[in-house]
Amino acid sequence: MKLLKAGDCLWPQVRRVLEEERPPHAAEGTVFAVFADPGRRTKFCGLASERDIAAHPNWIFADLVEHRSLYEVKPSTTLAACLGWLRKSGLEALPVIDAAGSFVGAVTQASLLRGLLKQERSLLEEARHYAAIAETERRQLERWSARLTELQTASRALLTVLAHTTLEKNLLQVAVEALTKLLEARYGAIGILDKAGALVEFVVAGISDEEAERIGEAPCGKGLLGVVIKEDTAIRLEDLTTHPQSAGFPPNHPPMKSLLAVPVSHAGRVYGRVYLCDKVSGEPFTAEDELLAMSFAHSLSLVLDNAHEMEEILKARASLDHLAHYDSLTGLPNRVLAIDRLKLALTQAHRQGCRVAVMFLDLDNFKQTNDAFGHSAGDGLLKIVAQRLLACVREGDTVARLSGDEFLLMLPDIEDIQDAATVAQKILTALALPCPVDAHQIFIGASIGVSLFPDDAADTEDLLRFADTAMFHAKQGGRNTWQFFAPAMNERVRHHSRVEAALRRALEHNELELHYQPQVEIKSGCIVGVEALLRWNSAALGRVSPAEFIPVAEEAGMIVPIGEWVLATACAQGRRWLDMGFSGLRVAVNVSARQFRHKDFIRRVRSILETSGLPPAMLELELTESLLMDAEGDVIAALSELRLLDVRVSIDDFGTGYSSLSRLKKFPISMLKIDQSFVRDVTLDADDAAIARAIITLGHSLRLKVIAEGVETEAQLEFMRLHGCNEMQGYLFSKPLPVEEFTALLHKERFVQVGGVQAG
Numbered sequence: 200m201k202l203l204k205a206g207d208c209l210w211p212q213v214r215r216v217l218e219e220e221r222p223p224h225a226a227e228g229t230v231f232a233v234f235a236d237p238g239r240r241t242k243f244c245g246l247a248s249e250r251d252i253a254a255h256p257n258w259i260f261a262d263l264v265e266h267r268s269l270y271e272v273k274p275s276t277t278l279a280a281c282l283g284w285l286r287k288s289g290l291e292a293l294p295v296i297d298a299a300g301s302f303v304g305a306v307t308q309a310s311l312l313r314g315l316l317k318q319e320r321s322l323l324e325e326a327r328h329y330a331a332i333a334e335t336e337r338r339q340l341e342r343w344s345a346r347l348t349e350l351q352t353a354s355r356a357l358l359t360v361l362a363h364t365t366l367e368k369n370l371l372q373v374a375v376e377a378l379t380k381l382l383e384a385r386y387g388a389i390g391i392l393d394k395a396g397a398l399v400e401f402v403v404a405g406i407s408d409e410e411a412e413r414i415g416e417a418p419c420g421k422g423l424l425g426v427v428i429k430e431d432t433a434i435r436l437e438d439l440t441t442h443p444q445s446a447g448f449p450p451n452h453p454p455m456k457s458l459l460a461v462p463v464s465h466a467g468r469v470y471g472r473v474y475l476c477d478k479v480s481g482e483p484f485t486a487e488d489e490l491l492a493m494s495f496a497h498s499l500s501l502v503l504d505n506a507h508e509m510e511e512i513l514k515a516r517a518s519l520d521h522l523a524h525y526d527s528l529t530g531l532p533n534r535v536l537a538i539d540r541l542k543l544a545l546t547q548a549h550r551q552g553c554r555v556a557v558m559f560l561d562l563d564n565f566k567q568t569n570d571a572f573g574h575s576a577g578d579g580l581l582k583i584v585a586q587r588l589l590a591c592v593r594e595g596d597t598v599a600r601l602s603g604d605e606f607l608l609m610l611p612d613i614e615d616i617q618d619a620a621t622v623a624q625k626i627l628t629a630l631a632l633p634c635p636v637d638a639h640q641i642f643i644g645a646s647i648g649v650s651l652f653p654d655d656a657a658d659t660e661d662l663l664r665f666a667d668t669a670m671f672h673a674k675q676g677g678r679n680t681w682q683f684f685a686p687a688m689n690e691r692v693r694h695h696s697r698v699e700a701a702l703r704r705a706l707e708h709n710e711l712e713l714h715y716q717p718q719v720e721i722k723s724g725c726i727v728g729v730e731a732l733l734r735w736n737s738a739a740l741g742r743v744s745p746a747e748f749i750p751v752a753e754e755a756g757m758i759v760p761i762g763e764w765v766l767a768t769a770c771a772q773g774r775r776w777l778d779m780g781f782s783g784l785r786v787a788v789n790v791s792a793r794q795f796r797h798k799d800f801i802r803r804v805r806s807i808l809e810t811s812g813l814p815p816a817m818l819e820l821e822l823t824e825s826l827l828m829d830a831e832g833d834v835i836a837a838l839s840e841l842r843l844l845d846v847r848v849s850i851d852d853f854g855t856g857y858s859s860l861s862r863l864k865k866f867p868i869s870m871l872k873i874d875q876s877f878v879r880d881v882t883l884d885a886d887d888a889a890i891a892r893a894i895i896t897l898g899h900s901l902r903l904k905v906i907a908e909g910v911e912t913e914a915q916l917e918f919m920r921l922h923g924c925n926e927m928q929g930y931l932f933s934k935p936l937p938v939e940e941f942t943a944l945l946h947k948e949r950f951v952q953v954g955g956v957q958a959g
């Protein structure tokens with residue numbers, strides 16, 4: 200606060216008068232300054248007040264001022280001193296004389312008081328002014344602190360991203376979005392440069408992917424924006440389009456006006472730059488925005504720095520990890536990793552109830568090869584073997600190198616032991632090709648031992664040991680072969696393979712044949728139908744029962760062509776019988792689930808019916824109960840199409856599946872075949888009898904015909920007759936017969952029956 204002086208508090212009502220003047224009538228409070236020099240009025244003589252004039256009404260001013268001593272103060276005299284002098288002199292006013300001795304004015308108690316008041320008022324105003332400023336500042340501070348909090352949140356978001364990803368692109372996207380939001384900008388972009396200064400990443404906010412695509416090339420930073428990098432400095436422009444260094448926008452670029460660009464740099468290295476364009480409010484960017492952007496860019500540079508470092512660390516760790524778990528020669532997992540994976544696979548297989556195959560593979564005569572061609576050739580050979588092994592397995596299988604020429608294969612989730620045998624065979628075939636190493640063509644074989652979880656063992660160690668043992672047997676058994684650990688499996692699988700191999704030739708070698716078994720109406724004793732049953736007389740294996748080879752054909756995918764052959768042969772034969780005059784003979788053909796589900800099935804049925812000329816109503820397809828029970832949309836659609844074609848459908852081996860009545864009702868079927876397992880003991884076992892009765896009742900309630908298969912005795916036939924079963928099929932009447940014999944039977948039986956009916 201300024202200290203008030205006499206000069207600041209001059210009394211306003213001072214009238215300059217001359218010595219010889221007589222006091223006039225003047226306004227209250229007027230002080231007269233009396234001067235001697237009439238010309239220039241410079242010689243000050245003293246002050247006279249109203250009180251002086253009232254005391255001596257007839258005196259002129261000279262008299263009034265003359266008789267008393269002159270008190271005076273300087274303009275710089277303090278207020279307190281002035282008051283002191285006033286009190287001391289008893290005067291109403293004191294003249295103020297400057298350093299040159301000139302009269303400046305007068306001070307009175309009132310003028311001093313007024314000065315004080317005025318100062319106080321102005322102080323008050325000043326205080327108010329400052330208070331207002333303080334309030335504005337407070338508000339600004341609040342806003343600032345809120346934005347700083349946002350900045351902090353955004354920076355933290357960067358760190359979070361960093362913790363979860365080393366993908367720079369991700370990180371930058373988060374950054375640019377956070378910053379654009381923070382600065383309330385319409386558009387934002389971050390460009391990152393590599394060490395050579397080339398733009399390697401460019402992410403944007405506020406511009407959609409399609410827009411960005413239309414814009415095309417990201418700015419290369421040669422013009423205005425290059426300055427940010429080159430000089431490591433911020434740029435803030437109200438209208439960047441008017442700036443001489445502005446390169447101008449490419450054609451499809453959204454128009455942008457105000458710009459804030461800051462470098463992303465740390466410890467002297469410039470990583471890139473951040474641009475922000477157009478505040479949402481339409482105002483230009485402020486210094487405060489610039490500060491925030493700089494601070495954010497700084498955080499970003501630190502994060503990028505860390506990200507690079509982390510990437511290095513991860514890379515280093517990954518390569519260490521690789522060394523510890525992979526074989527450096529072949530790149531395959533080593534023993535440690537293989538065993539880890541096996542343990543994991545066993546846990547999963549245990550939970551899901553599936554099989555795991557473990558294979559031990561040892562190259563035959565590797566040592567000799569090594570000695571003959573040298574170690575580097577040996578290494579080359581091992582690499583080729585590794586590649587071939589990998590080519591033989593599926594994704595999810597593991598091929599590992601245990602040591603030297605020993606490999607381990609793990610096949611999790613195999614369905615059948617046959618699958619393991621197939622892979623083993625595939626490996627031997629793949630390894631049988633010559634291996635080109637250096638200038639040589641090296642031949643190598645291998646012995647493989649296979650153990651299975653859970654068939655052979657339940658834990659890792661046993662499985663490995665058993666596979667090793669099996670491999671040893673394979674070596675002893677003449678090398679270049681595979682062996683299961685359990686001998687029974689070897690036999691089973693080998694037989695399966697033999698059947699499969701022989702079956703592949705069966706069709707072309709005409710080894711397949713159909714036998715026909717009559718289906719007889721119980722009431723009339725007439726032959727009303729015939730079931731075609733497949734027979735295979737294999738050149739290699741002799742007679743093989745359909746119960747054995749049909750599952751193999753299903754698995755190997757051969758059931759489709761074989762089934763088609765059956766259908767075509769049976770339909771053609773049916774037509775021949777029809778032409779012979781055996782009208783009304785239904786021909787039943789077994790159709791396996793896989794065959795039925797084949798997308799071409801219905802089309803094939805239709806074309807076979809057309810070719811053979813058999814009326815569709817004479818054809819009956821025997822489907823299994825499980826096929827219908829698992830039926831999804833396509834199966835139901837196929838059944839409906841069959842109904843449209845007028846082809847009949849019966850359910851074979853009924854009672855062995857778990858048919859739900861409600862589902863059964865939905866299917867367009869015409870007959871149930873009671874499975875022979877219930878028929879066999881129907882007269883001995885009360886449960887079987889009850890089941891057979893229930894099936895008959897059920898079938899009739901659904902308006903289906905019921906046929907009993909496997910009827911061998913009169914007692915069984917009697918039971919069926921008693922309970923209203925419609926038809927029967929079984930050895931009691933006839934075994935399945937070759938076509939000529941069946942035709943002969945027809946002539947005999949059918950003829951008699953038809954004649955009998957006609958006669959009756």
Ligand code: C2E
Pocket residue numbers: 716731732733744745746749762765789790791821851852875908909910911928929930931935
């Ligand atoms: P399935 O369809 O239930 O055929 C009835 C089986 O019972 C036939 O065996 C038949 O010879 C036999 N059988 C008939 N009467 C008696 C009897 O009184 N007592 C006894 N113990 N058995 C009798 P097969 O011919 O060995 O056929 C076995 C299964 O193979 C058939 O059972 C059928 O599921 C399947 N199959 C046969 N031929 C074909 C075919 O062409 N395609 C398809 N997908 N499966 C076929």
Ligand code: MG
Pocket residue numbers: 730789821851
């Ligand atoms: Mg059948």
Ligand code: MG
Pocket residue numbers: 851852872874875908
């Ligand atoms: Mg059956």
